[in-house]
Amino acid sequence: MEESKILAKLKDNYDYKILSIDFLRDSGGTTYIVNGEEQKFFLKIAGKAFQDTIRQSVDIVRYLYGKGFPVPDIIETKSGMPMLETYDEGQEYLFVLYEYIDGKEPNLCACGEKVGELVGWLHKLLLDYKGTLIERDYRFFVERYVEILRRKNYPLADTYAALGAKFWERVKDCPVSICHGDLHRGNLLETADGKIYLLDFDTICIAPRMFDVMVMCDMTDYFNLQAADIITTREVYKNFLTGFTHHINVTEAERASFNDWIVIRHFQLQATIVEIFGLDCIDNDFIDMQLQWIKSWEEQFCTEA
Numbered sequence: 395m396e397e398s399k400i401l402a403k404l405k406d407n408y409d410y411k412i413l414s415i416d417f418l419r420d421s422g423g424t425t426y427i428v429n430g431e432e433q434k435f436f437l438k439i440a441g442k443a444f445q446d447t448i449r450q451s452v453d454i455v456r457y458l459y460g461k462g463f464p465v466p467d468i469i470e471t472k473s474g475m476p477m478l479e480t481y482d483e484g485q486e487y488l489f490v491l492y493e494y495i496d497g498k499e500p501n502l503c504a505c506g507e508k509v510g511e512l513v514g515w516l517h518k519l520l521l522d523y524k525g526t527l528i529e530r531d532y533r534f535f536v537e538r539y540v541e542i543l544r545r546k547n548y549p550l551a552d553t554y555a556a557l558g559a560k561f562w563e564r565v566k567d568c569p570v571s572i573c574h575g576d577l578h579r580g581n582l583l584e585t586a587d588g589k590i591y592l593l594d595f596d597t598i599c600i601a602p603r604m605f606d607v608m609v610m611c612d613m614t615d616y617f618n619l620q621a622a623d624i625i626t627t628r629e630v631y632k633n634f635l636t637g638f639t640h641h642i643n644v645t646e647a648e649r650a651s652f653n654d655w656i657v658i659r660h661f662q663l664q665a666t667i668v669e670i671f672g673l674d675c676i677d678n679d680f681i682d683m684q685l686q687w688i689k690s691w692e693e694q695f696c697t698e699a
Contacts, residue, residue: 404437513610530599550682562658
């Protein structure tokens with residue numbers, strides 16, 4: 395949708411004097427900074443393919459906001475709706491306007507325990523959420539990527555399949571719960587007064603809760619495994635669990651699964667990247683590099699408790 399049309403729809407449907415919009419990014423939904431006369435907002439626009447995801451995210455955010463959890467408030471339309479459903483040239487769009495949070499990504503090395511407590515509180519609150527959510531299992535975490543490799547005729551697809559099956563066997567009994575689903579550090583914002591907000595619930599799902607823990611605590615370089623990053627990851631993980639366990643009991647078996655989840659993350663994230671950007675966004679050299687990363691990690695850490 396053209397920016398002039400977006401701006402006109404915002405002016406027509408919200409009780410704020412809106413001056414301009416600035417494009418941010420396009421990935422699963424198009425996002426903008428909305429500049430009002432007195433304040434800023436954050437706008438997410440979803441086409442038809444992502445509307446179910448956005449609707450679920452809005453429901454979760456409203457539930458959490460009502461519980462006092464630090465998420466951005468959703469700005470209602472003039473008619474009191476949390477979303478604006480609109481059309482342009484025969485296409486259906488969904489607008490969600492959020493409170494703008496002025497902050498930066500926190501330094502997890504300095505506030506790992508604080509973030510862990512925040513995420514633990516999130517998981518505790520979501521135990522009482524009554525909405526219906528998609529369940530993520532072996533198919534999502536491992537098989538998607540193996541199937542992509544076979545479609546690309548990658549010669550070591552069976553090697554990936556065997557590794558994925560082995561690591562899933564090690565984590566498959568981890569307790570499941572409602573998870574954020576994409577709990578990386580970029581979805582945290584720390585304000586000048588030290589308050590930390592959690593953002594972007596578009597991937598909310600039912601999955602092993604250690605997946606959320608691992609994604610937040612993994613400080614390794616996705617492309618180059620380095621000793622210093624491993625040390626940092628372990629320290630962040632230790633501090634995070636100190637806070638997380640204020641709200642959620644974590645078994646010893648779950649604690650030990652952290653190293654295995656890091657490997658599974660590589661399967662899951664690669665599949666998601668290809669689904670968004672297409673089959674040709676990765677080549678055999680890149681896939682080989684990822685395989686070596688996984689094997690190096692396994693040799694060093696995945697036999698440890």
